[in-house]
Amino acid sequence: MPTILKQEHTEMQFAINYVNEVFELVQKRNPYESEFHQAVKEVFDSLIPVLARNPIYIEQNILERMVEPERVISFKVPWVDDHGAVKVNRGFRVQFNSAIGPYKGGIRFHPSVNASIVKFLGFEQIFKNSLTGQPIGGGKGGSDFDPKGKSDGEIMRFTQSFMSELSKYIGPDVDVPAGDIGVGAREIGFMFGQYKKIRGGYVAGVLTGKGLQYGGSLGRTEATGYGTVYFVEEMLKDKGLSFKGRTVVVSGSGNVSIYAIEKAQQLGAKVVACSDSSGYIYDKQGINLETVKHLKEVEKKRIRDYVNKHPHAQYFEGCQGIWSIPCEIALPCATQNEIDEISANMLVSNGVVAIGEGANMPSTLDAMRVFLDRKILFGPAKAVNAGGVAVSALEMAQNSMRLSWTFEEVDAKLQEIMKNIYRNSMNAALEYEAVDNLVVGANIAGFKKVADAMIAQGVV
Numbered sequence: 001m002p003t004i005l006k007q008e009h010t011e012m013q014f015a016i017n018y019v020n021e022v023f024e025l026v027q028k029r030n031p032y033e034s035e036f037h038q039a040v041k042e043v044f045d046s047l048i049p050v051l052a053r054n055p056i057y058i059e060q061n062i063l064e065r066m067v068e069p070e071r072v073i074s075f076k077v078p079w080v081d082d083h084g085a086v087k088v089n090r091g092f093r094v095q096f097n098s099a100i101g102p103y104k105g106g107i108r109f110h111p112s113v114n115a116s117i118v119k120f121l122g123f124e125q126i127f128k129n130s131l132t133g134q135p136i137g138g139g140k141g142g143s144d145f146d147p148k149g150k151s152d153g154e155i156m157r158f159t160q161s162f163m164s165e166l167s168k169y170i171g172p173d174v175d176v177p178a179g180d181i182g183v184g185a186r187e188i189g190f191m192f193g194q195y196k197k198i199r200g201g202y203v204a205g206v207l208t209g210k211g212l213q214y215g216g217s218l219g220r221t222e223a224t225g226y227g228t229v230y231f232v233e234e235m236l237k238d239k240g241l242s243f244k245g246r247t248v249v250v251s252g253s254g255n256v257s258i259y260a261i262e263k264a265q266q267l268g269a270k271v272v273a274c275s276d277s278s279g280y281i282y283d284k285q286g287i288n289l290e291t292v293k294h295l296k297e298v299e300k301k302r303i304r305d306y307v308n309k310h311p312h313a314q315y316f317e318g319c320q321g322i323w324s325i326p327c328e329i330a331l332p333c334a335t336q337n338e339i340d341e342i343s344a345n346m347l348v349s350n351g352v353v354a355i356g357e358g359a360n361m362p363s364t365l366d367a368m369r370v371f372l373d374r375k376i377l378f379g380p381a382k383a384v385n386a387g388g389v390a391v392s393a394l395e396m397a398q399n400s401m402r403l404s405w406t407f408e409e410v411d412a413k414l415q416e417i418m419k420n421i422y423r424n425s426m427n428a429a430l431e432y433e434a435v436d437n438l439v440v441g442a443n444i445a446g447f448k449k450v451a452d453a454m455i456a457q458g459v460v
């Protein structure tokens with residue numbers, strides 16, 4: 001073997017050994033946290049060529065420093081339901097990495113929330129936030145509280161109790177939470193009010209996703225869904241394709257899904273299916289978004305009720321079947337691990353051309369491998385759904401400057417940010433000989449800035 005190749009081989013082997021060693025440590029130190037392991041594995045596998053080419057990251061033990069959150073806060077959330085019964089939930093905030101800015105990431109209210117879920121989301125958030133090009137670090141929080149079926153009064157009392165504890169750890173220059181699954185405008189409003197009461201005054205920059213009347217940004221509600229479609233549009237454009245006339249399947253029917261459907265339809269696509277955690281609807285004529293919005297945002301009903309208004313459409317119980325519907329573009333926008341290997345193979349054999357992950361980690365590692373091996377255009381979550389946090393950072397900027405941009409101004413900035421994320425991820429993939437692999441590209445592009453900032457700031 002020529003010396004130069006031999007040297008590369010040795011460096012590569014050294015990087016592989018380092019990655020394996022740290023990953024074993026992650027599994028040992030964080031037992032039973034399978035979602036966290038999955039998120040770490042995906043990033044680590046992508047970083048091997050970067051570590052081989054830049055041994056300083058190994059010398060500085062950057063991976064081990066990155067997988068350990070700067071702070072993990074777990075707290076009790078007691079509250080009283082409408083019948084006077086005292087309930088207790090568990091709250092979390094993981095302040096993962098502040099190398100490039102204050103911790104930033106949403107709050108999730110869902111019964112499945114535990115340390116593993118919050119840590120996987122917080123870890124992903126580090127790289128996602130770095131990719132946006134804005135000065136924001138990574139964090140995430142939540143509670144195992146289930147908002148489904150709760151009255152407004154119960155939601156308010158729970159949320160106030162949650163914020164009473166969380167308020168000790170957040171602030172506009174320290175940690176700025178936002179919404180996520182189960183946390184929308186209503187919950188952010190209650191949290192903001194409680195923070196204000198505790199602190200004795202209005203602090204605009206402590207939360208994002210606020211209502212427009214009290215410091216929110218136009219375009220934040222739409223940002224993640226629109227951003228998802230803007231990113232996929234870039235992937236398609238690069239291959240001479242577009243959304244126009246394409247059949248699209250979108251999972252979920254929450255904030256991200258609704259605005260992904262809206263933008264895809266505006267670009268001429270026909271969206272034929274969406275879902276909730278009970279089942280999915282298939283409307284061959286194309287989904288009527290006004291009906292979905294009214295059902296989910298106003299009436300707070302289930303997606304199955306869609307067929308009462310559109311009897312030609314079909315409703316199927318269970319979520320997994322949505323991936324058996326033939327489509328050219330699939331946008332998983334519901335939750336983690338919703339596409340497994342079987343669903344991925346089904347999508348591929350039905351002719352899918354592009355996948356854009358609107359949700360966080362919606363594809364299992366095996367599903368992702370299917371898409372990459374079969375050369376399907378694949379946009380990974382930390383790049384595709386970064387539009388939400390990017391506009392949150394724009395909300396922070398507007399709050400600091402005490403001004404409000406128009407919807408058009410915010411939307412134009414969002415489009416520019418999504419284009420840059422796509423371009424930077426593609427370039428990073430190219431630089432490390434993983435052409436067109438956006439998983440590798442996004443991980444590398446997100447990682448380098450954070451790693452370099454950590455090194456510049458010393459061992460802290």
Ligand code: NAP
Pocket residue numbers: 179180181182183224251252253254255256257275276277278319333334335336338358359360385386388389
């Ligand atoms: P959301 O408004 O609460 O909506 C979640 C939707 O997914 C609901 O329709 C929910 O149905 C559905 N769902 C949950 N589990 C499901 C399953 N197993 N199969 C099918 N549908 C299921 O939450 P969101 O804000 O849209 O967030 C969705 C995803 O995007 C999450 O992964 C989140 O982390 C990610 N994300 C969100 C943002 C943001 O700005 N909101 C930003 C970046 C990433 P039910 O109503 O039945 O529960």
